[in-house]
Amino acid sequence: MEQKRRHTMQNSLFALKTVFRYAPATATVYALLALTSSVFTVVQILFLEKLVNFVTAYILQTADVRPVLLWGLLYVFSLLGVQLYTFSLGKLEKHLNRKLTKTLSPAIIDKFSRIAYQYYENAEFKDVMARMTANPQQNIHKTFFSVVNCISQVLKLVGVLGVFFRASIWIGLGAALIGIPMSILEIRATDKKQRLLQEATSDQRMAEYLQDLFSDKHSAYEIKVFRAKEHILDLWHEVTGRIFKRYKGITKILLRAQTVVTLLKIAYTTFAVTTLSLGFLAGRIELGVLVSIINSIGNMFSILGSASYSLSDLGARTHEIGYYKVFMDFEEQPAGHDGLSAGRDIVFENVSFRYPGTEREILHNLSFTIKNGEKVALVGVNGAGKSTIIKLLCGLYTPDSGRITIGGKDVSALSKEALGRTLSVVFQDFGAYQLTLRENIAFGDLKKMHSDADLLEALHLAGAEPIAERGLDISLGRLEQDGVDLSQGQWQRLAVARAFLSDAAYIILDEPTASLDPIAESRLYESFSSVLEKRGCILISHRLASAKLAERIIVIESGEVIETGSHEELMQNGGLYAVMYEEQSGWYQDQEVSK
């Protein structure tokens, strides 16, 4: 509890500091206005009291009309003041929100682009990252507002209590006595609610995942044919059932607290009205006081409610800020600064690797060299570690032991630009961007965004020029109303075109033909010779015909190199490669295959 409070304090200060750093002027004006606004609440009650008293005197003809007009005007002015303050505060709040959204969320996105890639594949961190998606800067600015609002409500409350004490010690004392347990109850209930809500996050992600299965066209297809709708809904029910049980508990806690608060409110009002009426009857209390206090009891309750809401909101917000801080502390991908000179040899030296948090060693003491400009095929059975080699080469992961170097320099020491000039990659799960065709190709080399000739040339080499039939500026995918959705094979050709556009020293293709038809596959192989004329290539493919195109084939099994050589050499060796090749080419021998 103690620690939690310290946490709240620390994170509130953090939020205040952040807000004042990003928007000092707006924040200062807002704070000043919010704090001075409390004056009006008190003044209003006093003015009303005076007004009623002078009107009474005026009616009883013990005073003339002038003080009535004076206090009437003042009363109206105080109302006007509140109105203008509310207006200005609302405007400032929006300004501040806009400013913070604009300045803070880029910082968050920047962080996303710098954190080590492994965080993306780790469920534990996903929960933290999931909290960063829905406007995380909201928590910071809301914390600021909560702090300011809290202080201003407390000031108001002190003022109102002062007026109550002035009317009668008992009424003031009663309000003070009742206010404390009421706030504590509400704050505690909300705290509990927050704690219970946090525990539900991974259930919630699962519930969302299951829901998304229904609105994804590919899973909808399977669900329809398999009649799995009820089954998935059952799974979903199970997960949401857990979430709901928690919610029920939370609602009960809140309701219980609110019941007690309501009873306290009723008790206090009864007490205050009785005391005031008796005081009035005994002549101790003026009519003006009676009217103004009864009028402001409701107001006092709402100030109290608002103050405790701000406080408990503060607890929740600062907790979220905790996630923000954890996120901002995520380890970053070390950014290298080295450039590359002439040499571009790729060397794996005794590289071992397992994915963080997993047990299986994917690569085991792996060593090989690819000479600058060499065209190499990586071949092996599923799960041999081929795609992992690419991820390591791109610097997305660092090896547990051993070294990976390009041109003699550690991959991790190379600058992003140097890596970009060296490698151009088509991953197995390549991106299918719901943007324009132009962007989809130009992402291979942004400099060429507007050189149509280069883009069309890359499309041509990848055998995808028909996609550009209606120009380069058509939207692709299902996001825009006029979007053109492509088949898997077309998307794949686009991904290859993207890689071809780049002038990088190596083109890396991970299963580039998996979704291509035979004609397209064949065309792609044919264009290799021209595309790869001046550069190296690393090709991963189960289509071994493509391995034949390579100068050298490296066969990987269980994370180790088991053979290497040209197609002819490996065929003579009669190892794994030869077996695989025979298996595949057997399909195309013109004799009946035995069933």
Add this chain to the structure above:
Amino acid sequence: MKAEKNKKSNLRYLGRVTKDLYAIMPVEVTIVLLITLFQSVIAFVQVYVTADLFDAAGAYFSGTGTKDELLFRSGIFVLFFAFPLLTDILHRWISEIPIFTKHHALIYKLHARVVSMPLVRFEDPEFYNEIWRAKLCVYNNGLLNYFFGFTGFVPHIVRFIGTVSVIASFDVRFIPLAVLSVLPTFISKWIYSREQYKIWREQTPVARRRDYLWNVLTGKDTVKEIRTMQTEAYLKDKWTQARDEVLEQDFSFDRKSTNVFLFCDLFRLLGFAASVALSIYFAGRGIISVGQFAACISAFGGLQAMTTALFGLVTEQNQKANFAGDYYDFFDHAAETEGEKRFGAFTKEISLQNVSFSYPTAEKEALHDVSFTIRKGERVVIVGENGSGKTTLSKLIAGVYEPDGGEVQYDGETIKTFEKDSFYRHISVISQNFVKYQLTMRENIGMSTPNQVHNDERLLQSARAANVEPIIRRIGGLDTQLGREFDGVELSGGEWQKVAIARGLNKDADLIILDEPTSALDPLVEYDILKKFIDLTEGKTSVIISHRVGLCKFADRIIVMANGCVVGNGTHQKLLKTNAEYARIWNEQAKWYAE
């Protein structure tokens, strides 16, 4: 149509919402209505009670009333202060938890509906916008809010009428002042709430693009690519643009509307000041008593607060109606048509007769006048270039797409006439875009036959057929979670594909459709699985789409597709000799394996 919708009253969904809510929670709805009625009565009386209290105090003060009268009035006042608070908390105890739990049924209904929509709707971008809005409605308790908006509205209106009638009972001349001063507020809030919804609706595509780009920037698969391609900065700019577009639109709307609201508030305040002045004047002239004066001030104050609250509710209600509208818009689209005839496995043949089909937003026909027959027990392979219509054709055979022209018949009867559950009992698919269920291995294999998901024997048998058994042994059993999303074991692309094949085989179907079943498999596994598949489907009907034309030798018959039309139909030997398109495809691939 959309503009027209905005002109209709916010009452338009009241009947439908009440009916839908009553269907899932009859008791709660009745209680809420009863309590609303009770609260309305109390609200009306409460206004009079407050006025009476001040009146009695004033009367006592000027010597015309008695002490007992005043004390009695105070007692009644406290009672009527307590009543609504108590009923309110009672209301919440009775209804909140059950309502919360039962509201769940609406979310359930929505998801069940999404997956019941015709699969072809999933190709339309507008469909996703509709789902997005309908989801937003249910997740924010849209229908409940709309309903409670109305029930909460009633006591407010009654209180408003009560207050006006109290004021009128003092002097009728107060009425025009009271009503006129709040009129601008009412009108402007009304107009702006509609405007706001319109803006929000127009923003949907931009907001979706913004969210999509955020996902690209923070998603596991995309981050890998955009980091190596260095397109992060570009995508970040695009995201910032989309975000700012939404932000600025909101901001300028807010600026415009808050200015207008300030003007209205000031006008309202002026009316209040005039009312106070008028009551002072009346009090001075002896038209109303001192007590009535105090009651007037309190009533005018109440009226000001009430109009703000009331019009807040009215305008909110407009928005709530719009959200409810989004929900019903989605439900008003026709779901899949359900036939009546039970389907008991076909015995002779599947025939396509002059089938044509085009995607909703496409200009070109995807299939044109396609006719052929598949006899029971035949193994048919469909070949053709990317985009020639193979996958579309398979979806028509599976009955998830309905032809625009012509018919797909099973034993002479069109698919439409069959009851879906019985029809799909006999069909299984292994889709090109198979789903990687982020669930357990058990679910991943068993999903295709949900009622046998706990039959380990059966699951293991299917696993064996697709070579998944070693994976199961490695990961530690059927109940191991798969995929990184929820901290499970991640499989390689080829392994996922094997799991998808095991799933397809797990369903004991007469017809099995394989769309690119082995694209990511290594040659050894590919051969092995296809061999097993062929053994397992002996005597069953199968339709195989593949770019590995080597597979065609195993086929009883080959259908050659080009540009949405069937251009060849026959055996491998026959087509190789007589069909130019088939020969072209075959040779194109085979030549790479020629020594």
